[in-house]
Amino acid sequence: VGVGGSSVAQPGEPKQPREPRDAYVIGRDASAPVDAAFRRLVEARAGTAVGLCYQCRKCTAGCPVAEVMDHPPGEVVRLAQLGQRTALLGSSAIWLCAGCETCAARCPNNVNIPAVMDVLREEAIAAGVAAAVPQAQVFHESFLAPVRAAGRQYEAGMLVLYKAVSLDVFSDLGVGVKMLAKGKIPLLPKRVRGLRQVRGIFARSAGGGGRDRLGGLVGVLRHLPAGLRRAAARVAARARGRREGVAGR
Amino acid sequence: MSASGCGPVSYYPGCSQESTAVEYDRSARAVCAALGIELRELHDWNCCGASSAHAVSHVLALALPARNLALAQAEGYGTLVAPCAACYNRLRRADAVLRERDSADAAAVEAAVGEGFRYTAPVQVKALVEVIGRDAGPAAVAARVRRELAGLRVVCYYGCLLTRPRQVTGYDDMENPVLLDQVMRACGAEALDWSYKTECCGGGLSVVRSDAVRRLVGEILDMAVEAGADAVVTACPMCLANLEMRRTAAAVGGAGVGGGGAGLPVFYFTELMALAFGLPGVGGWLRRHLVDPVPALRRRGISV
Numbered sequence: 001v002g003v004g005g006s007s008v009a010q011p012g013e014p015k016q017p018r019e020p021r022d023a024y025v026i027g028r029d030a031s032a033p034v035d036a037a038f039r040r041l042v043e044a045r046a047g048t049a050v051g052l053c054y055q056c057r058k059c060t061a062g063c064p065v066a067e068v069m070d071h072p073p074g075e076v077v078r079l080a081q082l083g084q085r086t087a088l089l090g091s092s093a094i095w096l097c098a099g100c101e102t103c104a105a106r107c108p109n110n111v112n113i114p115a116v117m118d119v120l121r122e123e124a125i126a127a128g129v130a131a132a133v134p135q136a137q138v139f140h141e142s143f144l145a146p147v148r149a150a151g152r153q154y155e156a157g158m159l160v161l162y163k164a165v166s167l168d169v170f171s172d173l174g175v176g177v178k179m180l181a182k183g184k185i186p187l188l189p190k191r192v193r194g195l196r197q198v199r200g201i202f203a204r205s206a207g208g209g210g211r212d213r214l215g216g217l218v219g220v221l222r223h224l225p226a227g228l229r230r231a232a233a234r235v236a237a238r239a240r241g242r243r244e245g246v247a248g249r
Numbered sequence: 250m251s252a253s254g255c256g257p258v259s260y261y262p263g264c265s266q267e268s269t270a271v272e273y274d275r276s277a278r279a280v281c282a283a284l285g286i287e288l289r290e291l292h293d294w295n296c297c298g299a300s301s302a303h304a305v306s307h308v309l310a311l312a313l314p315a316r317n318l319a320l321a322q323a324e325g326y327g328t329l330v331a332p333c334a335a336c337y338n339r340l341r342r343a344d345a346v347l348r349e350r351d352s353a354d355a356a357a358v359e360a361a362v363g364e365g366f367r368y369t370a371p372v373q374v375k376a377l378v379e380v381i382g383r384d385a386g387p388a389a390v391a392a393r394v395r396r397e398l399a400g401l402r403v404v405c406y407y408g409c410l411l412t413r414p415r416q417v418t419g420y421d422d423m424e425n426p427v428l429l430d431q432v433m434r435a436c437g438a439e440a441l442d443w444s445y446k447t448e449c450c451g452g453g454l455s456v457v458r459s460d461a462v463r464r465l466v467g468e469i470l471d472m473a474v475e476a477g478a479d480a481v482v483t484a485c486p487m488c489l490a491n492l493e494m495r496r497t498a499a500a501v502g503g504a505g506v507g508g509g510g511a512g513l514p515v516f517y518f519t520e521l522m523a524l525a526f527g528l529p530g531v532g533g534w535l536r537r538h539l540v541d542p543v544p545a546l547r548r549r550g551i552s553v
Contacts, residue, residue: 045307064448064449064451064465065451065454065458065461067461068458068461096454096458096461098409098449098451098452098453098454099300099303099304099409099453100409100413100449101409101410101413101414102409102413102447102449104413104414105413105414105415105423105424112414114414118303118304118307118310119307121304121305122305122306122307125305133457133458135457136304136454136457136458139301139456139457140300140301140304140305141301141305143299143301144298144301144302144305144309147295147296147298147302147313151295151296152264152267152295152296153264153265153268153296153299155264155268155269159456162456171459172456172459175494175539178539179269179539182536182537182538182539183271183537184268184269184271184490184537185268185269186267186268190267192293192294192295193293194293194295194316197316197362197363197364198295198313198316200361200363201309201312201313201316201361201362201363202309204308204312204360204361204363205306205308205309205312205361206306206307206308
């Protein structure tokens with residue numbers, strides 16, 4: 001067996017065509033053309049030179065979520081070197097990156113991988129590429145909706161939006177109730193006075209003022225505090241009824 | 250003149266301090282008051298955008314914290330203190346970008362903040378643990394201790410955003426930070442060496458991929474048990490919520506911890522400081538935790 005796994009051709013025997021495979025990205029078809037323009041765009045926007053990467057994979061070794069990504073950080077950088085726009089914008093990696101900065105801290109060539117991830121995600125959103133991890137995008141939109149509406153986070157609102165849109169209704173109900181009981185999820189939102197300015201910031205930031213999949217659902221935020229207050233009053237009244245019932249016996 | 254030697258400072262609580270981490274906020278204020286650090290809550294502060302803003306928009310992720318820098322600049326105390334590691338990180342990033350006066354990024358962020366904002370008198374953005382552990386210093390902390398936490402073995406968990414990336418935080422040692430350890434030692438606790446100080450707990454993915462996050466939290470707690478810790482100490486509300494919520498019973502089943510399945514508790518460093526300072530209110534804060542930390546203290550003869 002010769003180099004690269006192909007058997008040595010005997011005289012007169014036709015040469016076996018080698019499968020074009022990328023040595024660094026598992027499963028990638030190496031015949032896909034290199035898109036240098038996309039690579040330059042990523043480098044310029046992320047302010048980092050992906051070309052410096054020599055595939056030591058220190059980033060992947062330290063990445064806490066590499067094993068659930070389709071392309072771990074080292075492969076993302078390789079794909080960025082080759083300008084593989086479609087593979088990158090459609091990857092789960094850009095949505096699963098935890099933003100922990102471990103890769104950047106350890107990269108011997110100072111490739112700012114988290115910045116690359118941010119640029120790719122923004123590009124995917126701008127191009128309308130469906131997120132490979134849709135619930136991640138829904139989470140970010142649900143997180144930002146109360147901030148746009150009131151200037152501060154409103155956990156109850158965020159969770160209701162996330163669950164309504166992701167249809168992931170039943171996870172975490174137990175821990176959610178426990179946190180409500182401990183007063184860790186306030187019923188009422190807090191509103192900043194300079195709300196006009198905060199909304200202006202969203203409107204003036206690329207990607208911040210755009211349409212998101214929450215659409216009309218954000219209106220729920222306006223009615224949620226009153227609804228939650230009524231629900232809390234009902235629960236309290238029922239508990240009071242039970243206590244009085246016990247005391248009366 | 251305060252113990253920090255810098256007079257009053259602007260305080261940016263952040264959203265968690267009013268919801269999941271009220272106990273961090275209250276204990277932070279109490280401890281700072283005891284040390285003579287004057288916290289003035291930043292008037293009309295807004296959410297920093299956390300991980301979600303930078304997930305979707307570069308400018309939004311900088312302009313949301315920048316509005317708070319604008320408010321702090323106007324208040325004129327010169328220093329802005331954030332207890333939450335994520336807020337601290339986002340504020341530091343915006344500050345770093347805005348200090349590059351000639352950059353296109355700085356101009357874009359100033360324009361997005363609007364209302365004629367110019368970052369002409371930059372503020373020092375500091376993490377609360379820096380103000381306590383470096384500006385006030387371990388000696389000032391030790392001097393305020395009324396009841397040493399002798400015998401309490403803790404591992405200090407820094408997570409990601411307090412130290413990384415270096416260009417943003419200016420932290421000296423990203424793989425082995427020691428600031429929290431020094432504060433805990435000043436309180437009389439034993440701060441153990443361990444290898445998971447700066448491993449990520451996956452906080453930002455906690456809702457979306459709780460399966461993957463459970464594994465990360467399990468590894469961190471396992472390592473804390475292996476190091477022989479009674480408790481984990483942190484300075485991040487996201488880390489604490491995640492370490493409490495995303496644990497499985499098996500992850501804390503190691504010998505010597507949480508007998509009866511109570512589990513390895515996680516403290517905000519300011520809660521343990523308040524306990525060592527003999528300040529009132531600690532019991533109420535500890536009752537807000539999802540994992541009851543009181544039994545671990547009792548086992549070391551520390552009453553609350």
